[in-house]
Amino acid sequence: MLDTLLFILIVLPFLAGLGCYVLRAEGVRSLIVVATGGILAAASVMLYFQTPFTYPVEASVQATLFGVSLDEIIMVADFLLLAVILYFGVRHKNAIIVALAILQGALGAYLEFGLIEHAPKAYPTFVIDTLALVMVLIISIVGSLICVFAIPYMKEHEHHLHLPASKQPRFFLVLVAFLGAMNGLVMANDLAYFYFFFEVTTLCSFLLIGHDETEIATKNAVRALWMNSLGGAALMIGIVWIYSELGTLEIAKVISQQHTSAAMLVALGLLCFAGFTKAAQMPFQSWLLGAMVAPTPVSALLHSSTMVKAGVYLVVRFAPAYADTNLGLAVALCGAFTFLGTAALAVGQSNGKKILAYSTISNLGLIVACAGIGTPTAITAAILIIIFHAVSKGLLFLCVGTIEHGIGSRDIEDMRGVYGKMPVTALITMAGVVTMILPPFGMLLGKWMAIESSAGSLFVIVMLALGSAITVLYWARWAGGLMSVEGGEKFKTESQAALTRAPLMILCFGAVVLSFLAPWIYSDMVVPLIKLSPYAVAAGGLQSGAGSFAVIPLFIVGLIGFGVAINALRKARSSHAFDAPYMAGIQSPAVAGAYTGPMNKPVVVTTGNYYLSAVFGEEKLTPYGNFAAIALLVLMFALGGLF
């Protein structure tokens, strides 16, 4: 049973991807993707009923895939992978990638052949605790939905681009395989495995970002590759270091105790550093922004359920190992700084996908900050944010993609009044935004826990307070703009492909329902992991000594309010008492949305958000932000190493 599940979750996506690649017919591909998605989702749910569980040691030792020892497959694949990266480095003439690939290869070889005593394994290869389970569920459900969404999306995408030959087979190969790699990564208990999957995600994202093969796509893909290779190298060094310190590659062992030795802290710092690059924490945010050139399903996948989540997963996974150390504090500072810095950067953006990107990084920063704080409440916050962020953010990306197809722009200024053209999508987007920033939804629950648990750390709390305020700004104006249309009386109904609408609806529904279930998610997923219960679950709310959040009562009150408000809206709509907006008394009787201006000519009113570019502009803020972030990284190693 477990074998089968593991096989489905990790290997099946690779096979399905190959299927997509080989069987080029569109119908077949769609079928494969939908079926794989369904199976993955089902498998992850079944896994839920098995956890926590540990893949038996004996089985690990004898584990084979198609008759070959698993360990060996991984080892060989590792080197192959590095070779591929090396190849791309050479092809794109990027010295950093080449150097890093060679470095990793050399270190890998040293580890494999010089350091490790190849005694029979004494620990399980895969351990699935609730953290891993949470990740698996996200990857398999949210990730699959995104893959499904990609089917109609890519069709239209290629239609727009007028390609001579479809590149979709390759695209879906990478896209679907990505899920497998992610599943492997989060369940791995062996650092070597972990490293392998980590690198697979690097390669996959490189391929996906560069998919369109435009000049900018290639450039950004290469940047993503070198930055992530940097993380890969840090990871490799860290692994080697840890092995030389502890003599094991078992993750469970590493995190079973707190480490205080300088050497271990620096090694853990390197792991965190790897996590930072993958999670695009400042100063590495640029690769994830560059990734926005890829088709929207890629962005959605990278942001919500895969890639960057691998980064924070790493940081959260090892949090127990550096809890209560200066390294932890430094990690928290780095995360909080990213939270604030990228939130501020998001303010200066009008490109919807870039806003989503910065917001993702910002939220990841929050997760990292929580991991750094490392108290039970903070870890709870981190896990809850991972869950809710994945759902809401995946949803929002899909919304932006859908709107982009509808209006031909991803600029939030152009999305003004989208409600008039695409009412359903606009409402779903609005719901997505609301679940991102407002109570009683899960993201806010997580933020609340984050703030309350970091209240003990002066710098962190100040940055979180500022950052959370800025976050409200850039979300709310977007949501408001979507609705910005005269009248609101009768709009055309919106028709959409089922494979587009279904993922949107499911994710939207999920975002709401999961938030409602937050108290039980907490007691089911978080408590077993941290083996403590910092919050008491009572009457549908969470309570700790420091505070309380009555999730269910708030939901009920919110529902009542929502009902009344919707009723008022209906009434207003049926009363048909519409009135032109106030325009100083000179609305044009003839031209909608215009007024009679100078020389009696109609002037169409346009409105723009405030981007405060003098302060929050990307060019203005990025250099300072990066400088500060680098300083914080240096501090991190200094703190870790010195104390």
Place this chain on the structure above:
Amino acid sequence: MQAFEIGLNPATFGWLLVGLLVAPVAGGLIAGVDRILTAKCQSRVGPPLLQPFYDAAKLWGKETKVSNVWIAFCSWMYFTAAATSCVMFFLQSDLLIIFFVQAVGAVFLVIGALSVPSPYSQIGGQRELLQIMAYEPLLILVFVGIFLATGSFNISAVYAMDKPLMLESGVVPMVLLFVVLGYALTIKLRKSPFDISGSHHAHQEIVRGVFTEYSGRYLALVEVAHWYEVVLVLGVVALFWATSWYAIVILLVLTYAAEILVDNITARLSWRAMLGKLWASGLALSFVSLAWLYAF
């Protein structure tokens, strides 16, 4: 939050009613007194005490005309959120959550304003967001200060103490935090110099800013919601000396008098100046006081 005790515990139920029913009445009366005092400061007579209620009732009875039906939706959401946050305050819930619930209202107020493509309402909405951005961190930091003093974000923890909050953990940091709270209070009361996104008065370059497109009963809802919010913020003020009713009353009167005075002796600042001032001095003050609280 003890909401689950409703019905079991008469005291809780009583407080719920206070929050739901007495608070808006009190808020309206405060607004009435405010207008009379302001008029007196200007050597005028001012309106009757019940004027805010007349205003709201009149608005409720006006013809409903909107440019976008979302105005109707958003005004109700604003109202619900404001009332909920106020009730939660009287139920001694978690300060942060109360505040986040209140933010729901603020956000919907803005979304409503932004839902109409009128430049004035749009600019008002944008400015309102900037104001939220200006005061939100300050309030959070004030709450953190309270947490540091009491060990909890729950309001009940404040009442559980036997010393007034202002004197807990040293007077200086708490007084500084109180000043920071004053900044936020000025914004929330929409008083000069921070009445930027939509003042109570009309003579503003953006007409009535964020309220421009709310009219009739939707504006009435917004007004009443504002009363809830005023009571809520004043409630937070009262926490600083909550050991006796006399002290609460004195503190509130003094604070509100100071607000009226400031309103009458200052010009309205531009939002750039506001952001600069609040972030520079507000954050500095709260940082100093929090650092002080950490140190001792």
Place this chain on the structure above:
Amino acid sequence: MIDHIEDITAETLIGKVEALKKEGYRLVTMTATDLDAETVDLLYSFDKDLALMHLRLSAKKNAPAKSISGVYFAAFLVENEIREQFGLTFEGLVLDFGGALLLEDSVRPTPLCRYTVVEAKPEAPVAGA
């Protein structure tokens, strides 16, 4: 009864005005008066150290006059007004309101002409909504 009036012609106008500007004169205003069916009297008033000086020009209604807004930017407003009220067009007007500065189309054109109404608004680009 007005001191310091100098009669000039359309040809000498710009040169003279430029010279006055060099001397440090400030443009006060222009005044148009309808003289008869063909001519409009244009009085240019300048000021220096509180003393006024005027230029007087008889402009034909059917021929475009020269704009001095290139020399004194401030003249654009009054020239637009004269264009609208007297139907006199100005060549080289830096900011042209196209005859819609003060009046709606529904109002009688060139209302300040006493003798003839100049009906045609030559290059009227007024966009009806």
Place this chain on the structure above:
Amino acid sequence: MLHMTGTILRNLFSQRATRLYPIEKREPFAEVRGELLFDVEKCTFCVRCQMACPSQCITVDRKAATWACDAFACVYCGICADTCPDGALSHAPAYRPVAREKSQMFYQGVLKEKPKKAAPAAAPAAAPAGESPKPEKAEA
């Protein structure tokens, strides 16, 4: 920043400036030009007031001996009263009260060609003095 404080506090603690109109009305200043008063007895229908009125709101019919004024167009300049050689026109110290309908002042007098005491009784009775609703009203 506190420069206004003194003024504010002085206002707060001293007598308000407000006059509680309409409860409290003050005596109008003498010689204020308020509502136009017409004494049809004194008028000789010489038309001078009509000629002088800058607002052109007086209509005098010499033959019919009528004197009319569109009081709602009067600008209270007092020129007519200054001009009138017979003192038939004067100003009350207060303005004409607000109204819901526009109306005209209209007086029918008698021609005083020979200022004799003939038929004095008939004149006042015949004069439908006062105001009549203006025929053309607001196009509601």
Place this chain on the structure above:
Amino acid sequence: MLDSFIKKSRIKSPWLLHFDCGSCNGCDIETLACLTPLYDVERFGIINVGNPKHADILLVTGCVNHRNKHVLKTIYDQMPEPKVVVAIGACGLTGGVFRDAYNVVGGVDKVIPVDVYVPGCPGKPEAIIDGVVEALGKLSEKQNAAAAAVAAE
């Protein structure tokens, strides 16, 4: 009960909008003076709102010209019912001294229905207050008439 309170409130809370429809400023400064300490119309619950969507009473000064008559109409239409209009000054009543000028429409009632006329040049603050009071009387009469009409049905 709420209904009767709302009715009462309409009389107690007249928010006004002042529009200068081509006046010489004389009437406008007198209107503005009504807000200031000596007259303080806030006593009657009056606020000068400046936004037609919030206003109950429209105070119009000036003789109305061919450009701003459109503006006048627009803002009148944007005011939600119940509403009343007060025309102020000789200009607002008839066009006053400018009646015969070429760009003057001459009187507010040529464009929108007027409920109360305040004579004067300019209308004195006291007279403007009287006008507003009269307008409120008219408002309550309108209200009663409407209620009677509803009752009759």
Place this chain on the structure above:
Amino acid sequence: MPRTVVPFGPQHPVLPEPIHLTLHCEDEIIKEAVPAIGYVHRGLEKLAEIRDHNQMVQVVERVCGICSMIHAAAYCAAVEQILGIKPPPRAEYLRVVWSELHRMHSHLLWLGLYADAFGFESLFMHFWRIRERIMDVMEATAGNRVIISVNVVGGVRRDLTPEQQKWVLSEVDWVEKEVARLKDVMMNDYTVKKRTVGVGILSKEQALELGAAGPMLRGSGVAQDMRMTGYHAYGELGFEPVVETDGDSYARSNVRFREVLAAVDLVRQAMAKLPDSELATAYKGRPKGEAVMRVEQPRGELLYYVKSSGGKYLDRVRIRTPTFANIPPLCAVLPGLELADIPVVVLSMDPCISCTER
């Protein structure tokens, strides 16, 4: 960056009069401002063709209800020039008294509106409260509060009795005392300065080049005031123009603030010297000829051109008002300002649209 287009006016609560500005802003910074006027244009210059030269006194007085008396005085002086008569000295002095009273009420009114433009409500209220005393003076001495109709061609219609003179002086003393109290607020208050200092700067060169007038010109360091030409009785009174050099809104408001006090001084001087004479010079016939008259209104230099050929009606009355001259400078300083500065800067020129458009 997306631009927000704001239709600023004609119906707008901060605008005392209807005027329109189409403002293109980015983050509330004005990138472009296009004005539109014509909302107050009545066409009253044309009325000269159907109203005689005496009736025109009442018409021009209503060009603007704020400096109304000064309009009438300037017009009368122009007609008097054509007729070749001089008003009696007492009339000249009385014209100065009422002109300066108008200047005081106009500046006080403006100071209030200006305070309201930057959201200082209590200051607005206070200035207007002070101003009411001047309005009382006007009503008691001239028979009307705002449009006082004291001028006739040849002189004035009203006189001041000795008791009235004493009372006027005492009222003016009170006003001076109250205004002086607010000096600190206008000149030193942090928030006021924050909103006005450096906002809407018009350099001396620009002011001259663009033909600015009145406080707009004097705020930029040019000592030009028509009263220096000595019309009416100004030549016989001690008078110094009020000049500030910074050219920003703050400088312009200071000019006006100080001019209120200067006006108080001029009223006192004129009252002290008030000669005894007739109130109006009698004349025969109709004016024939043309004349230009310039006077200093609260808003600056006002020019009247009157032409007559001896007929029943005048040929032409042309009014060049100060605001008309100040519009080009205004257009020049708007770009680059913040939206919130617009009311402050527009008001700092003290626009009188009713004058501008006639």
